[in-house]
Structures are given as C-alpha cells and as structure tokens.
Amino acid sequence: MEALNKKKYEFLLYLLEEGDAMVCLDARLPEVDVPESHKNNSSLNLIFNLNFKRPVEITEEGVFASLAFNGRPHKCVLPFNAVWAIYDPKMKNGQVWEESIPSDISLTDQAILNQSEKIPLKAVKSSHKPSSATKNESKRNRSHLRVIK
Numbered sequence: 001m002e003a004l005n006k007k008k009y010e011f012l013l014y015l016l017e018e019g020d021a022m023v024c025l026d027a028r029l030p031e032v033d034v035p036e037s038h039k040n041n042s043s044l045n046l047i048f049n050l051n052f053k054r055p056v057e058i059t060e061e062g063v064f065a066s067l068a069f070n071g072r073p074h075k076c077v078l079p080f081n082a083v084w085a086i087y088d089p090k091m092k093n094g095q096v097w098e099e100s101i102p103s104d105i106s107l108t109d110q111a112i113l114n115q116s117e118k119i120p121l122k123a124v125k126s127s128h129k130p131s132s133a134t135k136n137e138s139k140r141n142r143s144h145l146r147v148i149k
Helices: 002-018 107-116 132-139
Strands: 021-025 044-048 056-058 062-069 072-079 083-087 093-097 123-125 144-148
Touching: 002 021, 002 056, 002 083, 002 093, 044 062
Parallel strands: 093 144, 123 144
Antiparallel strands: 021 044, 021 083, 056 062, 062 072, 083 093
16 A cells, blocks of 8 residues: 555656646545545545645655635645545646545546536556656647556
C-alpha cells in the first residue's frame, strides 16, 4: 500500500507543478478529517493549487490543509489511502487507482456524472508516471484518465 500511496503522492505533485489538481477521495474512512457535512461522501472532489493563501502540506502519507467549506476554514487530513483518483480539471488528464475505489462506487456512474458536467473521461491502463508524450497530448487537449492497478 505504501508503494501505491507514493504513486498518488508523485502524481499529485506532478499535476500541481502545472496548476490545479482535483483529488477524488472516500471521506467516509475514519482517518479522513473533513467537515461533518461531507463525512458521508464516498466521492468527495477537492481542488488543490500550490498558490492557496493557506498552507498546504503534501507528504507521502497524504494532504494536510486548511480548506474553506461554505466560507468556513477546516483543517483537513486527507490520507492517500482514501484517494482513488487525481486529475487536472482543465486538461482532464488524470489517473484512477481501481483498487482504491470504494466498493459502492462504479466508474461508469462516475463517468456519467462527469459527462453531465461536460468532462469527457477515457480509461487507459498504465502503471507509471505520465511520460513527456502524455504531457504533450494533454496540452493538445486530449482528455483521459489512466487506470492504475
């Protein structure tokens, strides 16, 4: 599991070097600390950027940040074992870790939800950090998510 969390950590840092990163996680896990109103969400989506006014600490264990929910700050603890997808919300370039997806969520349901928000998704199997070719494809606006096993 540590190797998987390290991949999530490295991919999040990779996306943050370019700008925004959307982190999809299961907020129901006991080690996740988010506002009570979001604690029952198996598909909580949070956007991160290194230019936040409040500090964001990213370690191989997870993301620790004071985030605003309805205008109120909350010190969040988001361990990587709760994260099941990370993507760039502008370029739609990202990765999904199938083994981390909660059992009550299906990728098909998530794709339908995202399409209703005009976010086209495409699953591609891969087990490594995006190459420079992938980076160039995303700049040409080729949308996709990568499935990690």
